[in-house]
Amino acid sequence: MNTKQLPDGNSSWKKIALFLISQNISLFGSSVVSFSIIWYITLQTSSGKWVMLFTLCALLPQVLISLWAGVWADRYNRKYLIMLADGFIALATLGMAIAFFSGYQSMELLLAVSLIRSIGAGIQMPAASALYPQIVPRDKLTKVQGINQTLNSVLLLLSPAVGGIVLGSVGIFWAFLIDVITASLAIAVLSFIRIEKVAAIAEPATVFAELRQGIDYVMSHRLLRRVIICFGVSFFLFTPAAVLTPLLVERSFGGDVWRLTANEMVWTIGSLLGGVFVSLRGEFKDKIRTVAICLAGFGVTFALVGITSNFTVYLLIMGIAGFFLPIMSTAQTVLIQENVEAAMMGRVFSLIQIVTGSAMPMAILFFGPLADIVSIGSILWVTGVLLIAVGVLYQVTSKRAGLN
Template sequence: MSNSWQKTFALIFSGQIFSILTSSMVQFAIIWHLTETTGSASVLMIAGLAGFLPQALLGPFIGVWLDRWNRKITMIISDSVIALSSLLLGVYYLWSEPGLGVVYAILFIRSAASSFHAPSFQAAIPLIAPQDQLTRVSGWHQLVFSSSSVLGPALGIAVYSATSLGTLLLLDVAGALIANLMLLMVTIHQPKPESVHAPSFRKEFVLGWRTFISVRSVLTITVAMAAFSVVFMPLAMLFPYMTLSHFGRGGYSASVIEAVFGIGMMAGGVVLALLASRWKDSTYMSLSLVLIGVTCLLSGVIGRDAFVLFAILCFFMGAAAPLFNGPYMAMLQKLYEPEKLGRVLSFVTSIGLLCSPIGLALAGPIVERFGVQVWFVGAGVVVILIGCFIYLQYGRVEEERPTVSL
């Protein structure tokens, strides 16, 4: 087979690196700026909701539009909207200090645009790469995302400290322009829409839902992923708390843990890209969950003087994450037809996003009453059980195809 698809991805990923990295820098810098200038937890909570709710609320419906629209153009427009919002806020900061309402509105717009960009990119991947290479491509994508999550906060705070938030926001505009330029240089063949079978938004939405639930293995794994999100997502906020309350360390040590986790994700992405075809996707996912569960469990039982061991565990916890995310996305791309994939991805993304606040609501009072280690131990046990369940159910059976009457 021709290597043209590899050249296409080389162009796309080289552009996305700039876009995702600068967006990560801006996201961290805005939150840090609000923390530094207001010192208010309520302000941070509202900012978080402004950056979270659009993706959670729009998610179930976006897929219908994605399957109608040209995915390449959708990516370009959504990235351009993000860039425009950064430009407006950047000019505002260079001119004067904007009110919190302006910042919340910009975060809301960026989140809404991102809710179109990410699934359109994922839905475009099977239109470019051969099916037997989808897991490998997911590994590359995880590597790009992980690299940005490691470098973004560090570079963001460096640029913010050396210049200003306004300058950093203008840098985000440049990142989006580079990503769009690379997209303009590639060809992505758009699947034919299903307007004959589903001429209305409601019918297309229902067809997307029926398509999603028609593959029992994907439905079961998605429910398992939802349970995983409930217990694991709060750990993103509990890492600094664990560092402070259990190990008695400060902000520098907390940043080390974040960096180590991100570096682990980068390593996991490399491993997945190199070993993509060795095992089934479900085997990678179950292995990932068991490794995450074991590292969570051990993190919850180690002593107060074992900070270095905690950092090592966080590295392996991060390394295990792409082994679930990449194969899971590849499984969706393999099992569903490209013309319906946008809707399926929107349902999957929304399920994960809507489970996150449930976990945060549960973790708060439990940690306050019983201590942060209890959550680590409990999350570890639950995640191990989920990993074992997935392997026992699907580790030794062939993946099914969707069966939907049109």
């Protein structure tokens, strides 16, 4: 890592604070709009087909653009790439707001703009993840990621409520404007931070040649190979708990709205507490063991969720499961940031985005139909046991390879 780019003292923390504020303002607006759109489509159509189409438009472009986004994040100044992506999303959302205000309220337009927003997010995310090591001292990466995870959890707890209030009281047009305003504020805040372009480690090549360099870099790196495999397998196994638990609640405990709301909230509250824990702890010396423990923790909690018959116990276990998420995410992210050259950071994070973004859609194609054949509790129990096995294998194989 090029430590010459890292300022000391108050200047460093001011830059970090501004970056966190910028990205979390942007996240809040995007979350409000995402919830508003999915609820608007649900209320207007009551159609699973339209919800599926929205989900595909919101996820798949983000994965596909990552093929190029990582290369751009390593080739160009990451600050300006983030600002351009945010501006691109804001302009698309503003256009949709104007169309809806003018009376052109089309489901096809919502899908088209969701696709554009997904492209912007796919460009922004690898650049933002790769930028952290440029402005955060190595020994503070875990603490800063913990603070960021805490802020993310708070905003993800608030954004559904804000989206629901705005959609129900003044309409979706104003939800679009919230996103335009927050994106503009995020760009303005980020503009106050001075961030240099990372020096390339080789002569510029074609986008596909640089992408191939990134893939070769990951495949030849023993630690990164294990991390990528761990991400892919674990996200595949997380999918039933992430997607099917509302259906589990409806089938096992009743379809009351408050039960479904509680199911979402306890996970977020658990994640919030996990983020606070990470920010207070400040460092995990053995990050591989930390990830392995979290995977085992997910496995145990998911298996217990699959067999519990008491809703209060179910909520408690789901909250505990949420607690592990920011810990694992922080340990895994910082492990990558500490072990990847600055000039390759964007491509590595884009490959991780491709793997994680592809794993869950592939998994739901398998687990969704399976949930109509066997009980969701059985699916959660089996995936929980498999996650424990993944955690043990990740720890054992990494230690044998001399990694930590």
